[in-house]
Amino acid sequence: MSDAVQALLNGVPLAESLLSSRGLHYGDGVFRTLLKYNGQLLDYKLQFLKLAHDAQALGLEPPATELLLAEAVSVSAGAASGVVKILLLRSGAGRGYAPRTDQADRLVLAYPLPAYPAEHWQQGISAFRCGLRLGRQPALAGIKHLNRLEQVLASRDWPDGAAEGILCDERGAPVCGTRSNLFWIEAGRLHTPALDGCGVAGMMRDKVLACATALGLEVRIESRPWSKLLDADEAFVSNSLIGIWPLRALEQRVWPAPGPLTLRLMSVLRHPYTAT
Amino acid sequence: MSDAVQALLNGVPLAESLLSSRGLHYGDGVFRTLLKYNGQLLDYKLQFLKLAHDAQALGLEPPATELLLAEAVSVSAGAASGVVKILLLRSGAGRGYAPRTDQADRLVLAYPLPAYPAEHWQQGISAFRCGLRLGRQPALAGIKHLNRLEQVLASRDWPDGAAEGILCDERGAPVCGTRSNLFWIEAGRLHTPALDGCGVAGMMRDKVLACATALGLEVRIESRPWSKLLDADEAFVSNSLIGIWPLRALEQRVWPAPGPLTLRLMSVLRHPYTAT
Numbered sequence: 001m002s003d004a005v006q007a008l009l010n011g012v013p014l015a016e017s018l019l020s021s022r023g024l025h026y027g028d029g030v031f032r033t034l035l036k037y038n039g040q041l042l043d044y045k046l047q048f049l050k051l052a053h054d055a056q057a058l059g060l061e062p063p064a065t066e067l068l069l070a071e072a073v074s075v076s077a078g079a080a081s082g083v084v085k086i087l088l089l090r091s092g093a094g095r096g097y098a099p100r101t102d103q104a105d106r107l108v109l110a111y112p113l114p115a116y117p118a119e120h121w122q123q124g125i126s127a128f129r130c131g132l133r134l135g136r137q138p139a140l141a142g143i144k145h146l147n148r149l150e151q152v153l154a155s156r157d158w159p160d161g162a163a164e165g166i167l168c169d170e171r172g173a174p175v176c177g178t179r180s181n182l183f184w185i186e187a188g189r190l191h192t193p194a195l196d197g198c199g200v201a202g203m204m205r206d207k208v209l210a211c212a213t214a215l216g217l218e219v220r221i222e223s224r225p226w227s228k229l230l231d232a233d234e235a236f237v238s239n240s241l242i243g244i245w246p247l248r249a250l251e252q253r254v255w256p257a258p259g260p261l262t263l264r265l266m267s268v269l270r271h272p273y274t275a276t
Numbered sequence: 277m278s279d280a281v282q283a284l285l286n287g288v289p290l291a292e293s294l295l296s297s298r299g300l301h302y303g304d305g306v307f308r309t310l311l312k313y314n315g316q317l318l319d320y321k322l323q324f325l326k327l328a329h330d331a332q333a334l335g336l337e338p339p340a341t342e343l344l345l346a347e348a349v350s351v352s353a354g355a356a357s358g359v360v361k362i363l364l365l366r367s368g369a370g371r372g373y374a375p376r377t378d379q380a381d382r383l384v385l386a387y388p389l390p391a392y393p394a395e396h397w398q399q400g401i402s403a404f405r406c407g408l409r410l411g412r413q414p415a416l417a418g419i420k421h422l423n424r425l426e427q428v429l430a431s432r433d434w435p436d437g438a439a440e441g442i443l444c445d446e447r448g449a450p451v452c453g454t455r456s457n458l459f460w461i462e463a464g465r466l467h468t469p470a471l472d473g474c475g476v477a478g479m480m481r482d483k484v485l486a487c488a489t490a491l492g493l494e495v496r497i498e499s500r501p502w503s504k505l506l507d508a509d510e511a512f513v514s515n516s517l518i519g520i521w522p523l524r525a526l527e528q529r530v531w532p533a534p535g536p537l538t539l540r541l542m543s544v545l546r547h548p549y550t551a552t
Binding site for chain 1: 282283284285286287290292293294295296297298299300301302303304307334335343346347350351352354359361363366371372373374375381382383384385386387390408410411412413415416421422423424425426427428429430431432434446454455474
């Protein structure tokens with residue numbers, strides 16, 4: 001990623017490999033966040049499959065699974081548990097939007113494990129409805145790409161005590177959390193919004209859907225009005241780090257959390273945070 | 277922008293100031309591109325005003341104009357002419373979408389002058405209609421921010437001979453070029469699309485509008501159907517590097533380029549590429 005460019009960062013000359021990255025300049029890349037727990041990179045095969053899917057959606061060649069795994073293991077070798085974030089950034093420096101290659105640079109980062117309160121799993125979380133509505137862009141819907149300004153703006157006015165914000169589409173239908181996928185249960189059926197216009201399809205969403213069908217639950221993947229979420233019998237959010245957080249409170253609605261079907265799904269998911 | 281994070285770039289350990297940048301991870305920032313010509317940073321006052329406007333739209337504190345100017349002059353000191361790109365990236369490392377500061381890091385880059393063919397000004401350019409349609413997001417519309425994946429995807433299938441791609445909104449109305457703003461002239465009136473749902477408001481768009489009113493032209497800023505663009509008497513695109521490129525061909529439409537009013541606007545604009 002070398003470049004003949006001159007650069008100052010806060011006034012100091014800078015010669016960095018990321019300086020001209022299309023990831024920085026355009027967000028031209030995709031990412032996944034993995035949980036490492038007790039030395040294991042959880043669900044890395046499914047994570048890499050989804051990373052490859054998203055890369056291909058942007059016209060990027062996904063790296064070999066063995067290479068990604070080796071780098072994820074290496075970068076996180078210092079800690080038995082933590083977070084590994086893998087970014088694929090379209091290679092090549094220079095200016096101009098038109099992509100000149102399908103090659104991707106791999107940026108693999110290791111972070112400490114976030115310290116979430118145990119109550120989030122045991123008693124559920126309070127969530128709020130974000131003021132910002134997600135724009136509709138079918139070409140990017142569902143993809144975990146690096147253009148995340150909507151999530152940043154939606155997270156600006158975060159109420160005290162809330163652990164997640166729920167995002168709606170432009171018609172006001174719920175889509176997902178700022179960093180999670182959204183589910184609710186109505187009359188024994190599991191509902192989750194379709195992600196064909198906006199939203200991000202997390203790895204844990206796939207796992208929750210798989211667990212639900214394994215449990216014999218009927219599953220509906222479709223856009224539904226906000227009122228359907230508030231009227232639900234149970235609701236929860238999911239992502240790869242938290243597994244499932246039951247929703248306890250959202251606007252005027254209060255649920256017993258975790259609800260009975262949420263609890264069954266949590267138990268089948270066997271996420272390390274809830275299994276311990 | 278330091279961080280305790282461990283990182284590998286293509287397998288090689290990396291310790292960089294941009295590694296944890298919210299610019300890289302979320303596109304949480306804004307930018308402007310300036311033309312330096314014969315030692316002058318053209319229109320830097322208007323550019324910095326627009327940069328500050330966009331920064332505030334994301335809740336970022338704009339840096340002092342004197343500081344930006346000093347850094348732009350310094351980084352480009354090696355060449356009398358070239359391109360200076362200024363990025364404001366929300367400060368602070370760490371993870372999580374919620375912004376914790378309104379402070380911005382300044383990344384100022386100098387590039388060589390692009391080599392555009394003189395015919396682009398003298399005889400106009402051929403353009404094409406991009407397949408990708410811009411999503412509607414009023415919270416980001418008009419802002420020159422770092423989430424530019426739509427422009428990247430729209431530039432993927434670039435026909436030979438085309439110098440610009442024209443982007444439409446989800447209803448098919450023309451909005452702007454992939455890296456330019458769009459104008460057309462119909463019955464002596466200057467039209468340019470409103471940018472309240474999508475698109476980027478370039479500095480040169482403001483200058484063109486100012487020149488048009490100075491010339492006594494009637495100006496209409498509104499969304500119009502694609503057919504209105506094709507039916508126009510003249511059309512052109514603008515940005516800070518090129519000034520104005522007349523449109524010569526777009527789909528089945530061929531215009532004499534530059535048209536008479538486009539030529540008058542070009543002459544009032546006095547952009548260095550066309551003035552020489």
